[in-house]
Amino acid sequence: xxxxxxxxxxxxxxxxxxxxxxxxxxxxxxxxxxxxxxxxxxxxxxxxxxxxxxxxxxxxxxxxxxxxxxxxxxxxxxxxxxxxxxxxxxxxxxxxxxxxxxxxxxxxxxxxxxxxxxxxxxxxxxxxxxxxxxxxxxxxxxxxxxxxxxxxxxxxxxxxxxxxxxxxxxxxxxxxxxxxxxxxxxxxxxxxxxxxxxxxxxxxxxxxxxxxxxxxxxxxxxxxxxxxxxxxxxxxxxxxxxxxxxxxxxxxxxxxxxxxxxxxxxxxxxxxxxxxxxxxxxxxxxxxxxxxxxxxxxxxxxxxxxxxxxxxxxxxxxxxxxx
Amino acid sequence: xxxxxxxxxxxxxxxxxxxxxxxxxxxxxxxxxxxxxxxxxxxxxxxxxxxxxxxxxxxxxxxxxxxxxxxxxxxxxxxxxxxxxxxxxxxxxxxxxxxxxxxxxxxxxxxxxxxxxxxxxxxxxxxxxxxxxxxxxxxxxxxxxxxxxxxxxxxxxxxxxxxxxxxxxxxxxxxxxxxxxxxxxxxxxxxxxxxxxxxxxxxxxxxxxxxxxxxxxxxxxxxxxxxxxxxxxxxxxxxxxxxxxxxxxxxxxxxxxxxxxxxxxxxxxxxxxxxxxxxxxxxxxxxxxxxxxxxxxxxxxxxxxxxxxxxxxxxxxxxxxxxxxxxxxxxxxxxxxxxxxxxxxxxxxxxxxxxxxxxxxxxxxxxxxxxxxxxxxxxxxxxxxxxxxxxxxxxxxxxxxxxxxxxxxxxxxxxxxxxxxxxxxxxxxxxxxxxxxxxxxxxxxxxxx
Numbered sequence: 001x002x003x004x005x006x007x008x009x010x011x012x013x014x015x016x017x018x019x020x021x022x023x024x025x026x027x028x029x030x031x032x033x034x035x036x037x038x039x040x041x042x043x044x045x046x047x048x049x050x051x052x053x054x055x056x057x058x059x060x061x062x063x064x065x066x067x068x069x070x071x072x073x074x075x076x077x078x079x080x081x082x083x084x085x086x087x088x089x090x091x092x093x094x095x096x097x098x099x100x101x102x103x104x105x106x107x108x109x110x111x112x113x114x115x116x117x118x119x120x121x122x123x124x125x126x127x128x129x130x131x132x133x134x135x136x137x138x139x140x141x142x143x144x145x146x147x148x149x150x151x152x153x154x155x156x157x158x159x160x161x162x163x164x165x166x167x168x169x170x171x172x173x174x175x176x177x178x179x180x181x182x183x184x185x186x187x188x189x190x191x192x193x194x195x196x197x198x199x200x201x202x203x204x205x206x207x208x209x210x211x212x213x214x215x216x217x218x219x220x221x222x223x224x225x226x227x228x229x230x231x232x233x234x235x236x237x238x239x240x241x242x243x244x245x246x247x248x249x250x251x252x253x254x255x256x257x258x259x260x261x262x263x264x265x266x267x268x269x270x271x272x273x274x275x276x277x278x279x280x281x282x283x284x285x286x287x288x289x290x291x292x293x294x295x296x297x298x299x300x301x302x303x304x305x306x307x308x309x310x311x312x313x314x315x316x317x318x319x320x321x322x323x
Numbered sequence: 324x325x326x327x328x329x330x331x332x333x334x335x336x337x338x339x340x341x342x343x344x345x346x347x348x349x350x351x352x353x354x355x356x357x358x359x360x361x362x363x364x365x366x367x368x369x370x371x372x373x374x375x376x377x378x379x380x381x382x383x384x385x386x387x388x389x390x391x392x393x394x395x396x397x398x399x400x401x402x403x404x405x406x407x408x409x410x411x412x413x414x415x416x417x418x419x420x421x422x423x424x425x426x427x428x429x430x431x432x433x434x435x436x437x438x439x440x441x442x443x444x445x446x447x448x449x450x451x452x453x454x455x456x457x458x459x460x461x462x463x464x465x466x467x468x469x470x471x472x473x474x475x476x477x478x479x480x481x482x483x484x485x486x487x488x489x490x491x492x493x494x495x496x497x498x499x500x501x502x503x504x505x506x507x508x509x510x511x512x513x514x515x516x517x518x519x520x521x522x523x524x525x526x527x528x529x530x531x532x533x534x535x536x537x538x539x540x541x542x543x544x545x546x547x548x549x550x551x552x553x554x555x556x557x558x559x560x561x562x563x564x565x566x567x568x569x570x571x572x573x574x575x576x577x578x579x580x581x582x583x584x585x586x587x588x589x590x591x592x593x594x595x596x597x598x599x600x601x602x603x604x605x606x607x608x609x610x611x612x613x614x615x616x617x618x619x620x621x622x623x624x625x626x627x628x629x630x631x632x633x634x635x636x637x638x639x640x641x642x643x644x645x646x647x648x649x650x651x652x653x654x655x656x657x658x659x660x661x662x663x664x665x666x667x668x669x670x671x672x673x674x675x676x677x678x679x680x681x682x683x684x685x686x687x688x689x690x691x692x693x694x695x696x697x698x699x700x701x702x703x704x705x706x707x708x709x710x711x712x713x714x715x716x717x718x719x720x721x722x723x724x725x726x727x728x729x730x731x732x733x734x735x736x737x738x739x740x741x742x743x744x745x746x747x748x749x750x751x752x753x754x755x756x757x758x759x760x761x762x763x764x765x766x767x768x769x770x771x772x
Contacts, residue, residue, distance in 0.1 A: 042587070045583075046583075046584065046587060049580045049583060049584050050584060052576070052577075052580055052641075053577065053580050053581070053584060053640070053641040053642055053645060054642065056573065056577055056640055056641060056722070057637060057638060057639075057640025057641055057642040057643075057722065058637070058638030058639045058640045059637050059638035059640070059642075061637065061642055064636060064637045064638065064642075067636065068633075068636035068637060071635055071636050072636075075635075128371055128374060128375070131367075132367075132368070132371050135364065135367075135368070167753075168749070170711075171711065171748075171749050171752040171753065171756075172745070172749070173711075173714045173715070173725075173728065173745060173748050174714075174715060175714060175715050175718045175725060175728060175729065175732075176728060176732070176741060176745055179728070179729065179732035179741075180389075180392060180732070183388060183392060183732065183735055184384055184385055184386065184388050184389045184392075185380055185381075185383075185384045186380075186383065188375075188380055189375050190375060190377065190380050193375070259625050259626065259627075262625050262627050263625070263626065263627045263715050263716070263719070264715070266627055266631075266718075266719050267715070267718045267719060267729060273627055276627070276628065276631065277631060277719060280631050280632070280635060281631075292624065292628055295624075295625055295628065296620075296623050296624055299623045299625065300619065300623050303623070
């Protein structure tokens with residue numbers, strides 16, 4: 001290709017061009033040097049970090065690696081059907097009176113002989129924790145976000161206070177809120193609800209006010225021109241514009257909150273997380289795999305529902321991860 | 324800002340209504356949608372109220388604990404006991420926050436066997452002698468008779484005095500309380516601040532003020548012959564038995580390392596794999612499908628499950644934390660990068676290809692520049708978010724500050740340590756938020772608001 005080009009009337013290489021070329025090469029060299037330096041720095045930091053992590057772990061990585069695979073090999077149910085029995089609380093043929101096979105004990109009877117298997121019930125608890133905290137979080141974040149958006153709230157102080165407050169709610173460790181409430185209310189879902197809600201308000205509030213700040217101001221200007229007051233401007237100028245985005249973020253948050261309430265459950269919030277922590281801690285393989293299966297399917301299901309709804313609401317922007 | 328309503332003739336109004344029929348005559352379903360959703364939400368709230376058994380939980384709550392725990396965040400208690408023994412009173416310190424031989428100015432020895440302990444002012448104090456206990460509240464003296472069966476509430480006792488199971492409790496508000504029993508008077512005196520934050524009572528530097536410490540640090544006379552004073556001081560601070568500064572910082576560093584290494588590994592693994600999963604980059608439907616399902620699997624098995632599995636395998640510590648973050652985020656980052664790759668502008672690739680570039684060069688110059696900003700911004704966002712979530716993962720055994728927090732909370736006594744760690748975590752989170760924003764704006768050129 002280059003031969004055909006040079007055959008044409010290529011301009012002669014002047015000293016200016018060589019100078020330009022040299023300058024370009026020099027710039028490229030500097031840039032590469034900086035990139036190399038940055039990558040080297042990150043790698044060095046990574047090496048130190050890895051060494052540190054390995055040193056401070058209870059078991060060293062390479063010492064424990066064979067045992068890890070051993071654990072996987074030994075951590076198996078007596079037969080695959082056991083997982084199904086554990087999942088649906090059916091009696092086990094291996095039952096020997098120990099906790100390992102007491103699948104029927106956890107049944108939650110609804111009426112007559114109709115029961116909800118224990119893990120489905122616990123999953124329901126976790127999903128409800130997630131949904132209710134999303135509801136609480138969305139409501140509060142909705143109210144607060146308008147006071148943090150610069151195009152709606154003029155007062156700098158109000159904005160500053162609300163934004164710092166949202167930041168604090170976002171960064172405050174959830175387990176401390178949960179732990180505090182567990183100490184007061186004893187172990188249960190309410191601690192988890194409050195902890196997850198607080199975090200939801202913080203992160204949704206931030207996303208919400210960013211949406212409001214990016215909203216088209218023409219509707220607001222129109223309302224201002226016909227003498228609308230602050231509330232009317234917000235209600236008719238901004239809310240209809242930002243609502244689809246808000247709902248989309250709320251749905252995304254529901255997905256995240258299902259995961260969050262599972263984890264919070266494991267540290268004292270109840271629900272499926274707690275049951276899972278207990279079963280894996282007690283080496284009950286069938287139960288553990290049953291819970292993993294259930295959680296896996298639930299999370300996929302919720303992701304799918306929320307993803308579909310979000311795509312319908314806001315189209316292509318739906319897959320953006322926010323936080 | 325209110326103005327007179329705009330005058331509109333009936334004819335004009337009708338014309339308007341006709342012109343914008345879709346605004347004025349919305350179908351019933353659409354009009355009812357909002358109220359119905361509100362009603363549904365309310366019904367759901369009522370359902371949850373009973374599903375979670377809120378009334379019973381709130382009924383059994385121990386709200387008095389809340390006050391004590393929250394007070395522990397910013398204050399500490401000295402707890403002397405005055406024991407009645409064979410006609411004398413003996414002063415005993417349970418949890419010695421005040422050093423081996425405490426002699427606080429709020430306890431005055433008024434006689435060979437009698438003490439006065441005051442709460443803030445002399446008007447609020449308890450006088451203890453072998454024969455009588457007198458509670459002074461706002462200058463009024465209330466003698467508390469102590470019998471063999473227990474203390475007795477005085478006849479004219481105010482609301483701040485209460486009797487429960489043979490014990491009379493005198494409440495002095497924030498300053499503390501005194502509990503009169505038949506064997507002892509147990510005093511809990513509360514002070515603002517954190518006790519012994521710098522040095523514990525076993526340290527040579529315990530009880531020194533800033534000036535004395537400065538002098539001691541510079542002084543050549545060694546308190547510990549093995550090392551200079553400033554070194555001893557640093558060691559005493561780091562190994563403070565109540566605050567465990569070194570351990571806390573160590574655990575905090577573990578959490579930071581968990582988030583950093585986990586996210587970095589996830590980014591390094593997810594980015595090339597995303598090229599395999601994107602159907603416009605790798606034209607292999609089966610491979611694309613498989614790779615995408617792998618991402619879905621990694622993502623949908625929760626971080627908690629990964630964490631608990633690896634804790635079983637590698638023992639508690641940062642390695643399970645790193646592994647959990649790595650596995651989950653490889654899935655999420657892989658998924659988002661695949662989506663970004665599938666949405667790249669094809670013209671840039673065609674341009675690079677048309678000048679005869681090799682497939683690698685097409686990817687390098689035709690694809691990477693388009694997705695790199697999105698990817699970097701995602702990775703930084705995950706780094707930020709993982710710095711936060713690494714705390715929780717730690718609490719289930721994956722090491723770091725989370726485990727330490729949970730341990731401190733379980734004892735129900737060390738809420739001041741919890742407060743200390745929370746402050747450290749908040750500082751770290753804010754720091755890393757800003758760091759990640761700075762890196763983002765430097766690499767991509769746009770700042771987040």
